[in-house]
Amino acid sequence: MSDNNVGPTEVLxxxxxxxxxxxxxxxxxxxxxxxxxFADLLHESLNRVNTTQQRASAMGQAYxxxxxxxxxxxxxxxMQKSSLAFQGALQVRNKLVAAYQDIMSMPV
Numbered sequence: 001m002s003d004n005n006v007g008p009t010e011v012l013x014x015x016x017x018x019x020x021x022x023x024x025x026x027x028x029x030x031x032x033x034x035x036x037x038f039a040d041l042l043h044e045s046l047n048r049v050n051t052t053q054q055r056a057s058a059m060g061q062a063y064x065x066x067x068x069x070x071x072x073x074x075x076x077x078x079m080q081k082s083s084l085a086f087q088g089a090l091q092v093r094n095k096l097v098a099a100y101q102d103i104m105s106m107p108v
Contacts, residue, residue: 011041045092049085056082 014036056078063070 011036042092046089049089052078052085053082 056075059070059075059078063072063075
């Protein structure tokens with residue numbers, strides 16, 4: 001899998017491998033950098049959600065204008081995909097905010 005197109009399974013695999021190394025007491029060398037940055041993954045995910053929402057919106061407009069190439073079933077599926085993608089992004093945001101609040105409330 002290329003670094004530009006990393007799926008959730010690959011991210012989970014990498015996080016588990018890193019966690020196992022840390023639990024085993026292995027230190028990570030300072031020059032060893034992750035091949036994919038978290039910020040890049042988050043940015044790519046948000047772009048995918050945006051693309052999904054724009055596609056659903058365009059299909060909705062085409063359907064309303066009577067485009068014979070857009071069926072009701074396709075529109076409903078696109079709208080559901082858009083909704084699920086947005087809800088997933090919202091849940092990730094909520095988890096990140098909760099994690100940030102937990103970290104900030106830790107005593108130093």
